[in-house]
Amino acid sequence: MKTRVAGCAASLVILLSACGGGTGDKPVPERSTVQQAGASTESPLSTEALLALGARLNTSALKEAESEALAADQLGARTGLDQLAPGEQAPWSAYASGAVREKAADKLVPVWRFYNGATGAHFFTRNATERDNVIANLSPPKGSFQYEGEAFKVANAPSPGLSPVHRFYNTQTGVHFYTISDTERTHITTNLPQFAYEGIAYYASKVNGGGMTPFYRFYLPGKGFHFYTASLQERDNIIANLAAIYQYEGAGYSVLQSNWQPEPEPPAVVPHSGMKDTQCVAFGSFGSYVSCADPNAQALNPQQDGHRANTNPMSYSAIGAYPTTSCVKDNVTGLIWEGKTANNEPRGGGTVYTNYPFGYGKTDDASGYITYVNGLNLCGYSDWRLPTRTELLGIVDFGRYEPALDSAWFPNSNHTYWTADKLGWDNGYSATVTFTSGYTGAASASKERIRLVRGYGHTTQRYSYGTVAYGSDATNNVVIDGWTGLRWRRCEQGRTWTGATCSGTASTLTHYDALTHARDLTGWRLPNVKELASLVSLGVASGTTIDSTAFPGAAAANLWSSTPWDLLGRARYVGFADGRVSASPHNTAYPVRLVQLIP
Numbered sequence: 001m002k003t004r005v006a007g008c009a010a011s012l013v014i015l016l017s018a019c020g021g022g023t024g025d026k027p028v029p030e031r032s033t034v035q036q037a038g039a040s041t042e043s044p045l046s047t048e049a050l051l052a053l054g055a056r057l058n059t060s061a062l063k064e065a066e067s068e069a070l071a072a073d074q075l076g077a078r079t080g081l082d083q084l085a086p087g088e089q090a091p092w093s094a095y096a097s098g099a100v101r102e103k104a105a106d107k108l109v110p111v112w113r114f115y116n117g118a119t120g121a122h123f124f125t126r127n128a129t130e131r132d133n134v135i136a137n138l139s140p141p142k143g144s145f146q147y148e149g150e151a152f153k154v155a156n157a158p159s160p161g162l163s164p165v166h167r168f169y170n171t172q173t174g175v176h177f178y179t180i181s182d183t184e185r186t187h188i189t190t191n192l193p194q195f196a197y198e199g200i201a202y203y204a205s206k207v208n209g210g211g212m213t214p215f216y217r218f219y220l221p222g223k224g225f226h227f228y229t230a231s232l233q234e235r236d237n238i239i240a241n242l243a244a245i246y247q248y249e250g251a252g253y254s255v256l257q258s259n260w261q262p263e264p265e266p267p268a269v270v271p272h273s274g275m276k277d278t279q280c281v282a283f284g285s286f287g288s289y290v291s292c293a294d295p296n297a298q299a300l301n302p303q304q305d306g307h308r309a310n311t312n313p314m315s316y317s318a319i320g321a322y323p324t325t326s327c328v329k330d331n332v333t334g335l336i337w338e339g340k341t342a343n344n345e346p347r348g349g350g351t352v353y354t355n356y357p358f359g360y361g362k363t364d365d366a367s368g369y370i371t372y373v374n375g376l377n378l379c380g381y382s383d384w385r386l387p388t389r390t391e392l393l394g395i396v397d398f399g400r401y402e403p404a405l406d407s408a409w410f411p412n413s414n415h416t417y418w419t420a421d422k423l424g425w426d427n428g429y430s431a432t433v434t435f436t437s438g439y440t441g442a443a444s445a446s447k448e449r450i451r452l453v454r455g456y457g458h459t460t461q462r463y464s465y466g467t468v469a470y471g472s473d474a475t476n477n478v479v480i481d482g483w484t485g486l487r488w489r490r491c492e493q494g495r496t497w498t499g500a501t502c503s504g505t506a507s508t509l510t511h512y513d514a515l516t517h518a519r520d521l522t523g524w525r526l527p528n529v530k531e532l533a534s535l536v537s538l539g540v541a542s543g544t545t546i547d548s549t550a551f552p553g554a555a556a557a558n559l560w561s562s563t564p565w566d567l568l569g570r571a572r573y574v575g576f577a578d579g580r581v582s583a584s585p586h587n588t589a590y591p592v593r594l595v596q597l598i599p
Helices: 010-016 031-038 047-074 092-096 099-103 128-137 182-191 232-241 295-300 366-376 389-393 511-519 529-533
Strands: 108-116 121-125 145-155 163-170 175-179 195-204 212-220 225-229 247-256 316-318 327-330 336-338 416-423 426-434 440-443 463-466 478-481 487-489 558-565 570-575 581-585
Touching: 047 092, 047 182, 047 212, 047 247, 047 416, 092 099, 121 128, 121 145, 121 175, 121 225, 128 145, 145 195, 145 247, 163 182, 175 182, 175 195, 175 225, 182 195, 195 247, 212 232, 225 232, 232 247, 295 511, 389 416, 389 426, 389 529, 416 440, 511 558, 529 558, 529 570, 558 581
Parallel strands: none
Antiparallel strands: 108 121, 108 145, 163 175, 163 195, 212 225, 212 247, 316 327, 327 336, 416 426, 426 440, 463 478, 478 487, 558 570, 570 581
16 A cells, blocks of 8 residues: 555654544544445546546536525525534525624634645645644655645634535545535545545635635646645636646635635615705606705705705725726725726626526626636635625616716616526526616526625614604504614505504505605605615515515505606606516605605
C-alpha cells in the first residue's frame, strides 16, 4: 500500500491522520475497512471519465440546493434557522442576508493550506495540531510540505444551512479529494475504490451568500488529482494562463469569509415615489398636473403624494470610482444596484434572460447570469442576487415616464425586469417590474432583462399591533410595520375592526373622493403607491395577496394610492387580488386603506 502522501516516509503517516480535515479529532478508519465497504465491480468507464461525471453531479447538487433555497422563500417555508434539520437548505434570503454565515460564527475555524512539492498538490487542514506536526516534521528541510497559511474559514460542527464536506484519500496519487455532494460521494465510493473515504472534513455551504465565497475546483488530468482555491484572483490566473493543464470545474461549494461583518439592518423606510412638488391634482385639472402649492390642490388634499416629495426622497451615490454602468448605491435603503452597459453583452441593457424556477445555471437564464456576475466580482462583490419586487419598485420614479427611473443614475435602462418573487398560486411565474411606466406583472416562459442587487433585507419580526381611537374599532386596530416604519389601519374604509377581523363592506370611492375622504380624517392619509405596494405578499397560494394574520379578511380588490398619473388622466392603484401595480382613470371607484400621518 502507498504511504498516505507520496514522497513521505511511512513512519510519518501518523502525522497526517486528519490530513486536509476529516473530523480533526478522531482517528481515520482503517483504510482496508473503508475500501471494502466502498468496493464494487469494476466500472467500464475510465477513472478520468468517472471523475468528470462526479464533477457534474456536484454541480447539479449545488444548482438543486439553490433552487430549494429559492423555493423555500417563494413558498413561505420556515425561516427560523434553528428549525432546520441538519443539512437542510435555508431560505435564499437567509443566505443572501448573511444570516447563515452569522449563525455559524461561534463554530468558525480556519483552514490552513500546504503545498506538497513532491506531488505538486495542495492539502488543507483545520486541525491546529496537525498543522503544527506537518510544519515540524514534513516541511523543508525534512519534507516537501510548504506552509502557505490560512486559506479560508469553515464550520467545525453542524450549523443551520450548512452541509458536510466529505474527504477522500486517493491511494494512487497520495492526494486528498473533497466534495459537498452526497451524490458525488456515493458515486466515488461505488466506482473508484482507490478513493478511500475518510469522513467529514468540515461544514460549508452549497449556496453562496453574504459572508461566503466560492471554493473553486480544477482537475489536472495529467496528474490525476484536483486543485482547489477560494481566491478569485488565483482562479482567474489559472483560467487565463493554465487552461491547457487545469480543467475548470466551477465552484465546488462556498466557504466562509474570514473578516466578514454583517451589514446593519436596513432602515425602516420606503423611498418616496418620485412625484415632484409640481405634480399634484385638483378638481378641474383632469389630464394635467398642477403645482402642489396651488390653492385648489391644497383644498383637495394637502397631503397628496407630491406634497410629501421631501419625505424620504430617492437619492443615489457612486461606489468608489466605479461608473454607474457598474453599480450604484441607494442612499435611502442602503442597497447596491447593478448598472447596465450599453453594449450587447451579458450585462448589456438590452440583453434578456429566462427566469425558470429550475434554471440549472444556463447562460441564458437568471440562474446562470447571477453566477456570471458574481464570478466577475462586480464592484468588489460576489453576493449579487435577483431583487424582490418591493426592492425593484424602490427605484421606480413614478414622476417620470419612459423610463420611469432616474436615467442619470441608471443609464441603458428601460423595459421589463425580472424579480426574485414567484407567484404562490403558480410558481412557474415570476413577478416583473416595467420601467417604461412603473407597472408590474408576471411572466413564465418569456425573456426579460435583469438588474441584480446586493445588500441585506430585514430579519426581525415584521408586524406588531397597536390601538388608535377610530370609530367603533376594537383594540389592536393598527398594524405597525417594523420593516417600513408605517402604521396602517387594519380595515379598509367602511369596515370595522372587531378585534379578530374586519366586518362590513368596504366603501368604494373615486380617486378624488378618496383624497378628500382622507383629508377630512385627522391623523391619517392616503398612502403613496410604493407604500401601498409594500404590503403585497405574492407568496400566498390563494386569496388576497397580503399577510392574512396582520390583515385578516382583507378584500382581494384594487386599492387607491395617493399617486396620480395625470398625463393619462389616471391614478395609481395596487391590486390585492394578484398584487399588480397599475393605474385607472380618476373616476373609477376603488376601496381605500389609510396609513397614519407620521413622517
